[in-house]
Amino acid sequence: MRFESLLDSVGHTPLIGLPRLSPSADVRLWAKMEDRNPTGSIKDRAALRMIEQAEADGLLRPGCTILEPTSGNTGISLAMAARLKGYRLVVVMPENTSVERRQLLHMYGASIHFSPAAGGSNEAVRVAKVMAEEHPDWVMLYQYGNPANSLAHYETTGPEILADLPTITHFVAGLGTTGTLMGTGRFLREHVPGIEIIAAEPRYGEVVYGLRNIDEGFIPELYDESVLTTRYSVAARDAVRRTRELLDLEGIFAGISTGGIVHAALGAAAKAHKEGRKADIAFIVCDGGWKYLSTGAYEGTLDDAEDALDGELWA
C-alpha cells in the first residue's frame, strides 16, 4: 500500500483472527492491530484528528506550542505529528511511566514536564490545566474532553472493523480517555443491533489512587456511560498473564494494556460459549510490547511482574 506521507498512513490496520485463543469455531476472537500505526499505537488516530481539527478551527498555526497531559502514547503520537507539522510540544506526564516512553518523546523533540506519581494521570491533568492558564498562547488539545478524539474512532476505527467483520457481536477496548470506546462504540451501535460494547479498565496499584479526597476523582468529559454494556476492572496480574498468553498462543507481542483487554474479551467469549451463542468478538491491540520491556512484565514469574508493576501506570 502506498501513501504520500507518514501522516497519511495512519489507520487501515489489519484485523487478525485468533484461532488458538478462540474457544470454538462458533465463538471467534479478532485482534485489531493498532500497533501497526506510524508510532506504534492506536493514539496516532486521535492525535492526528485532534491536530487537524485545531488547524481547521484556526487554533493551531505554524510555530504554535501544543500542551497535553498524557501517560505516554498520545504524547508520542502528538510528538511525531508536531515534528512533521512544525509545532513545539510540551507533555505533562506522570513520573511513574516507563523509560521507553520518555526516550521516544525526547527523540521526537518533545519537552516533558513530570507530574507526581501519586494520583497518576489525575495529577497530570491538574498540572496541565495550571500550565495552560500560565501560558494562554499554548494550545491544549485535551484528549479527555476533545470530541475529535472520539470522532477519529467514529470515522475510522469503527468503519474499518465493521467492513472487515460484518458479523461482529462484541467490541472490547481499553478505557482511558474513553475516546476509542465512545467513538467506535457509537458507530457500531448505529450499525449492529444488540452489539455488546465492553470496556476493560486497568486497575493500578494503590499509589495511583492516592487522592486526598474521594470527591477529587476524575471522569473524562468524553465519557458517556450509555455507550457501554459492560465495564471490567482488570488487575495487573491478569493483564500480564493474558499478554503472555497472547504471545504464546497467537504470536502477538502486545503491550500490557492489551492483556487487560484480552482478559475481558476472553470473559465475553467464555460466556457466549457457555450459553451456546455464536460470537465474533473484536478487540483492540493498543500497542506492541516494546515500550514496556523495561518494566519486567515479560520475564520471570507472574508474582515478580505483579510486584514490578505495582505503582506503575502500565496502561
Add this chain to the structure above:
Amino acid sequence: MAIEVRIPTILRNYTDGAKIVEGSGATLAEVLADLETRYTGIHERIVDEAGLRRFVNVYLNDEDVRFLDGINTAVSDGDVVTVLPAVAGG
C-alpha cells in the same frame, strides 16, 4: 453471607486501616448498610441520595455494578466487592 469488601486507601480511616473487611447482605446496598454498623461514616462516602457517588466506582467480582443493578445488585457468599475512586487513564 460473607462478602469480601476491598476498601481504597482514602477510605481506610473509617476501617482502622483495614484493606479488606467483611460485610453481609443479599444486595450491595445491604452490604454497605451492614458496613456502616461497624465503620460509622463510610456509607455516605460511597453512596448519596442518587445512588453511588459520582467519583466512586464499585465492582462486583471486577464488573462495574453501574452496568448490573447499581446498589441493588444481588451479591452472594464468596463474592468480592471492590471500591475505588474514579481516576484518569490515557
